[in-house]
Amino acid sequence: MDTAINNTAIINTAIAPLRKDPDRRGELTDEDFYGEKVIILSEVKNGFSYIRTDYGYEGFALNCNLIQDECKVREWEDSYKMVVVNSFADIVAVPSVRGEILITLCRGALISVLGEADSQGYVQVRLVNGVIGYIKISLLGRYKVDYSLEMEDKLRYDIIQTALSYMGCQYRWGGKSPLGLDCSGLTFMAYQMNGITIYRDASIKEGYPIKPIPPDQKKPGDLLFFGGHVAMYLGEDRYIHSTARKGSDGVVINSLNAEDPLYREDLAMRLIEVGSIFS
Structure with a gap:
């Protein structure tokens, strides 16, 4: 069994508060965005886990904001992702302005992209929980995981x-x-x-x-x-x-x-x- 995957979770809410203490009213120390990977260091009381972000920050997050299912985590890890670059972006159930809003994401959130955009600019995406939705491709950008100092x-x-x-x-x-x-x-x-x-x-x-x-x-x-x-x-x-x-x-x-x-x-x-x- 893959221990690393078992300790890994994906943020499953638009903005997941990271708190200093395992208390919903505790001091906010950071925010994690939809689709980001975190490592669960320990489960604690009150429905919280003590986690570490990909960038090394630690704090308490609500378990309800995390997807821990091994298959879903692995599928997400292996998927092609883009990042929300607009301040906010709706993911809708059908490719239409009248579509039901499944979730509204903010800049910095990650989303799994499936295929190319249609003639109206909508691209099919998969949410962390496996639900299929649509988003305007213009609201997304390349997910940059490295950089070069040459330019x-x-x-x-x-x-x-x-x-x-x-x-x-x-x-x-x-x-x-x-x-x-x-x-x-x-x-x-x-x-x-x-x-x-x-x-x-x-x-x-x-x-x-x-x-x-x-x-x-x-x-x-x-x-x-x-x-x-x-x-x-x-x-x-x-x-x-x-x-x-x-x-x-x-x-x-x-x-x-x-x-x-x-x-x-x-x-x-x-x-x-x-x-x-x-x-």
Whole structure:
């Protein structure tokens, strides 16, 4: 019997909260998206399991949000998958705008794609539980699981564009979806959607691709660390980040330049480190 498969589960809900404690009201530390693989480390009380995500984050998830059936997990693992790139995307029972909505997914969710799109742009997909549905192919993108540094300028551009796609989203502690993100949720998703798995929290950690660089060598797409907070550098002293500061309350652009109207003195004075995958 395959032990690895037996310990593997697939997220079976649009957004599965990952909590600090096995409590539905416990602190949200992360969110896992539909179709993502997790490893069950142990089953605990109250219908929770202690899990580890593919990117190394650990926490408590509800068992009802996980598919653990070995056959379904194996089928999902072996299937051709694409990723939702739109903020939200409906999967419907029939290829029609009038079709029953089976589930609404958010950016970052994975879906198993069957064949080519029809003349109306619908493609047949299989849900984790085996149910067949349909989604507009324009709402999906290539599921990137690796990256190359050879085209550095393009990769930096793509990472920034992904971050900018969350502009205006509200701040949510532990969040990383268009419904709300925290600071490291934003930077994590900007890289993850481009095939790069960085550390989920607001710090540089050994074993992940972000490495410290001299602050004066920062370029667009690099990360700025302020001690408990992280932002993405855009160039010309500006950066994008998700902040709970009153008046911002979400994903906004600010500046390190005191003469810029978007200047944030509190952060400019706290910049302690710059990190890059291009070091």
